[in-house]
Amino acid sequence: MTDKALIDQIKNGDERAFESLFREYFKVLSVFAKKFLNDLDAAQDVVQEVFVKFYEQREKLEVHTSLKALLYQSVRNRCLDQIRSTQTRNVHHDNILAASFGTDIDTSDFMEQAELEQMIYNSIAQLPEQCQLIFKMSRLEGKKNQEIADELGISKRTVETQISNALKRLRLDLFEYLKALIIIALEILS
Known part of the structure; x- marks a missing residue:
């Protein structure tokens, strides 16, 4: 099945088409995400979030390259967001600790x-x-x-x-x- 046909089915709410897409890409995207996050559970969570968002926004979905490229890019972006969020939280926590140790x-x-x-x-x-x-x-x-x-x-x-x-x-x-x-x-x- 072509990307366009699959996307059209998903846009029309065909859950079997979406499930097929999920089964085809979930494992490989999880391995891809693990390379960014170094944690398989976190990687699987990210991939699930991407698929949930993909399904929720399926009616507005526009693929300019390929469906595979879109999924990989979405997972990559979500991983980077999570890394940035974790780093921001860690910096905030470190700043609180540093300020605390600077005083009696x-x-x-x-x-x-x-x-x-x-x-x-x-x-x-x-x-x-x-x-x-x-x-x-x-x-x-x-x-x-x-x-x-x-x-x-x-x-x-x-x-x-x-x-x-x-x-x-x-x-x-x-x-x-x-x-x-x-x-x-x-x-x-x-």
């Missing part, structure tokens, strides 16, 4: 930092799905608003609004905790 601290400071990080991640997890996705792409993966808009097929203004909503939610969720820390710090200093 005790283990309670580490616990407070860990608590605060956990509260931030919990707050992000409570956001609506699209808002959470956009916020993570922006703040954890370091993507620009226009990149996010293009990738998700939404307007840049929608991305800006979702990020603003996420930041408002974070401020509300963390306000009481931060206020308590400030009060404790003031009591210690006085």
Whole structure:
């Protein structure tokens, strides 16, 4: 079957055609992704994400080269996004640790930092799905608003609004905790 015929069937919602595509490429794409991520489970997760996105956006699908090239490029891009996200998270964590070691601290400071990080991640997890996705792409993966808009097929203004909503939610969720820390710090200093 030609790429065009297969794509047409998938666009029309033919699940057997999609399943055939998945079976043909899943293993080889997983091996390909493993070369980037050095972790087979993570590689398989990336390939599954690519196929899910492919299926969700099947009606808008346009292949300019070949279906195989599109799948490989999509997996490559997703792997690079994941690597960038992991590196950004690691740099953020390293910066927190470096700042902490630069001062005279005790283990309670580490616990407070860990608590605060956990509260931030919990707050992000409570956001609506699209808002959470956009916020993570922006703040954890370091993507620009226009990149996010293009990738998700939404307007840049929608991305800006979702990020603003996420930041408002974070401020509300963390306000009481931060206020308590400030009060404790003031009591210690006085």
